[in-house]
Amino acid sequence: MEEILIISNYYPPEKGAAANRIEQLALKLHQNNYKVSVICPLGNYPKGELFPEYKGKFSVTENRDNITVKRLWIYPSVSKNLLVRLISVLSFSLSLFFYLLIKKTPQKVVVQSPPLLLSFISVFVLSLKNKKIILNISDLWPLAAIELKALKVNSFSHNFSLFLERFIYKKATFILGQSNEIITHVKSLFPDKKCFLYQNFPDHKVKNIELVTKDNEPIKIFYAGLLGIAQGVLELCEKIELTGLNIELHIFGDGAEKTQIEHLISQRKEQKIFFYGMMERNALHQKLKTFDIAIVPLKTRIYGSVPSKIFEYGSLGFPILYFGGGEGGDIVTQNNLGWVAQVEDYNDLNNQLISISKMSKNELNLMKKVVFSQSEKVFNLDVQIKDLVKKKVF
Incomplete structure (x- = not known):
């Protein structure tokens, strides 16, 4: 059974589309005869505090539905204070950096982007080890940050983010894009990069519609x-x-x-x-x-x-x-x-x-x-x- 690793900032029991998306990918790869492992932070999203089962722990290894999940230390936060948020991002980034540098990892690795800094660290270390890097892009950063007015054009943060973005695109073996617009953007920077559309389809295992329409309600x-x-x-x-x-x-x-x-x-x-x-x-x-x-x-x-x-x-x-x-x-x-x-x-x-x-x-x-x-x-x-x-x- 061929091994494959997924690196993500979110994974269940965390909630939300990002965690669900990565879990679906992991489960489907397992169903297609891959031995799948996941590296992610200790569970904390969306409240920005460690779930009770992870408090006081530096790392945890779990088996969830035949997927090996390695959770690394993070200082969690959803604070609006930029410095506090930066410390939170850097905490998991450092944990991930040393783990990837020291530990043996499979030859094939899926890296989720964004967050941009985490994907940069993953791609940087994995490229040093000559791994096959499959970059899964769900949103375009820093472009999305500019459109949301979270970054100023030509600021230091913007230019630094552009450097990170171009690095990960260049070093990735393949790129999976959540939309055709993402693929168009990547191709505008690296025309020869092999890109594939991969959208976040769910697997509800529902064969017949189960919705009930009530006539007497709004x-x-x-x-x-x-x-x-x-x-x-x-x-x-x-x-x-x-x-x-x-x-x-x-x-x-x-x-x-x-x-x-x-x-x-x-x-x-x-x-x-x-x-x-x-x-x-x-x-x-x-x-x-x-x-x-x-x-x-x-x-x-x-x-x-x-x-x-x-x-x-x-x-x-x-x-x-x-x-x-x-x-x-x-x-x-x-x-x-x-x-x-x-x-x-x-x-x-x-x-x-x-x-x-x-x-x-x-x-x-x-x-x-x-x-x-x-x-x-x-x-x-x-x-x-x-x-x-x-x-x-x-």
Whole structure:
């Protein structure tokens, strides 16, 4: 059985799309006869504090569903203080650097990017050891940071990040891109680099649609995921207009904007917005079975980004209300998965909501079946992984 290592900043029991994405990759490689191991930090995300089972430990080795998971020390933090966040990133970076330098690792290694510094350290050490490096890019950094105004153009941090970015692209053997825009960007820098599209398709193991449409309830739209700056859920709650509409908005998740969102909801009860906090993925899916539409927002259009929630909830049969711009909107439109509102245009979003509120539950039920059927054909993880194995990417 051939060995392969995955290096990631996130892995279950941590929550969120990033952890789910890497776990799905690990499990599918195992199912395709690879002996898979993962290196990641001690579990701490999204709250920025070690989970109880990891407190007081420097490293932990686990077996999760036949995947060997090596967790290394980190000083966790989600502080808004830049220095504290930097210390947190550097803590795991140093742990990872010395581990990769000293320990024996498989010849094939998948490196997740971003975070950019972690992927740089991984690629740097692995290239010294002449490993086959498969760089899995889910977002373009520092470009995304510029678009989110987290970095200033031509600042020291920006130029340093550009150096890291070009280094990892140059040294990678193969590159997996979450979107066609990511591949286009990489090719603009290194035209001869071998790149492959690898999107975050889920594997729910659901053969028949399990959603229940309730005629005697309002249309239930939900957001489930990270409550961070990039998603813009706080601004969504501020500017969405549900008064007088047969629509409710339900929010699940955790993150930097959580407290502000809870406070806002308590002050605007007429808007019919409800907050639940973070839930386990399986429990969340059970809770959502009587809901109707998944909303997928981004605060601004981020080149290269395709939110995995399109695949996650489309595959369960939920129509998608997409509010993020870019390639994600093309995927929703081309596959007839729902509605697209122009990013940052709340007039357009609220007009879409007015149209949705006029739909009957029978229309919504038929739409769910169409979305489920289409997603089953297009978002097939097994086909995607087998194709990459056949092409000798892994």
